Structure formats: C-alpha cells, structure tokens
Amino acid sequence: MFCNLVKITWYHKAIPSIFISQIICPSMQICEIFHSIQGEGKDIGLPTIFVRTVGCNLRCEWCDTKYAWKGGEEIEIEIEKIKEKLDEIECYRVCITGGEPLLQKGTLELVDILLPTYEVSIETNGSLDISKIVEKDLRVSMDYKTPSSKMDQEMREDNLDLLREKDQLKFVISSREDYEFSVDVLKSFDLRCDIIFQPEESFDIKELAESVLDDGLEVRVLPQLHKVIWGHKERV
Ligand code: SF4
Secondary structure, three states, X not given: OOOOHHHHHHHHHHOOHHHHHHHHOOEEEEEEEEEEEOOOOOOOOOEEEEEEEOOOOOOOOOOXXXXXXXXXXXXXXXHHHHXXXXXXXXXXXXXXXXXOHHHOOHHHHHHHHHOOOOEEEEEEOOOOOOOOHHHOOOEEEEEOOOHHHOOHHHOOHHHHHHOOOOOEEEEEEOOHXXXXXXXXXXXXXXXXXXXXXXXXXXXXXXXXXXXXXXXXXXXXXXXXXXXXXXXXXXXX
8 A cells, every 4th residue: 555644644744745745655757658569679569558757867879768858748646646547548568668767766666566467567778776676577678778879888787697588688789889899798798688689770770680690699680660650759
C-alpha cells in the first residue's frame, strides 16, 4: 500500500503540504506516457506502452529525446496514478524509458507495482549502477555509449557483468570508429545478453550489416523501426 495517511496525521500541520503529498503518495517526474510500437531491440515491432521519465545525467551528441532532459507534458505524477493511466490502455507490455529512468527513486517502486500485471522492460544509459534493477523480473535494455556520443567515458564497465541472458546491450553506431569500439567491447567482456548494433542516421545500415557478416559477429543489426514508420515525430 503506497498511501499511508494514518501514520502522518498527528504531525502533518508542521509539514508543508507539497512535502505531505510526496510522503503520502510517492510520485515521479514523467515526461510522457504513450502507446506505440517498440522500435528497438528484441521486442521490435510489438505494441508497447512507453513511460518516459524526466531528466538525464548524460548529454549524447545525437540524443533524439532532448525534450525529456528537463520536462514534458505530464511532470509530477503519483506512482499509483501512473499505473491507473496504463490500465486505461489495452496493452500488457510497458517500457520505462527516458531521459534516464534510474535517476528517479520511484522507478523501482513503479516496477514493483507494474510487474504483477505487465511485461516490463527498462531502458538505461549504462552510466548508472544497474545492480538493483537486475534483481527484478524484467528486461534491462542497456546502452553502451560509443565515441560519437561523446559520453563513452561515462560508461560503467561493472554493469556488463550484471546483464542476464534476457537483457540486451545496445550500441548506437555512427562511424567506423564507433563500430571498431563496439567490437572491442564485445571481445573484452564475456557477455551473456543479446547485442544490438543500431546505426545512427548518418551511418549506412547496409555497410553495418556487411561488416557484421564479414567479422562473423553474433549481434542483431536493427534500425529504429518507429522512425521507419513515423519519421522524426515525437511520442512514437
Ligand atoms: S542517455 Fe539517452 S536521453 Fe540521455 S542524452 Fe543520451 S540519448 Fe539522450
């Protein structure tokens, strides 16, 4: 039970109401909630509800969700209300994305409240500790930032050992340098999860596919399907 009004009643007059509402019902900063097709990774093509959190600790050069860094349409929502919003949509698959979802304390609580009803995945940028989230029965979709992002120095290598078979690791490849960097990471770590090589728009997917075949890599080469379908439209 998330709302515990009884316990705080005796001292509530001393606490500003904005803090009372957070004690009573934990909330999260949410940028947007929308129903679309999963455009990336192993669940590509499947109908999915996206919960996009506000805020990111990185500033990737080619970020396509800059609008999530600071705000969005929804902002502060109680976690139980997020679940209520999702329950209105006919879909049992939820992807928590960002921004960077692991920046918010409420994310683990949101996962716990969703798991009995939904198939949950979470997208994270690879710079924050994932040890708590891999204890949950969900799919972790982690990025490993390549040099073109200018965020490759922020990656936590210790996360790579934590990824399980059902998880996935995604490299966004924008140049030959990114490709070589990604192959080096694959050779340096004994990874159990699926690997996704996703070309950034400036990189030819055919060239990427042919390099993967030439080098005998066991990785999935995937475009961003939502951009194939809807172009650069937001909320898809
Ligand atoms: S981690 Fe994701 S949301 Fe954050 S800057 Fe990079 S691409 Fe954008």
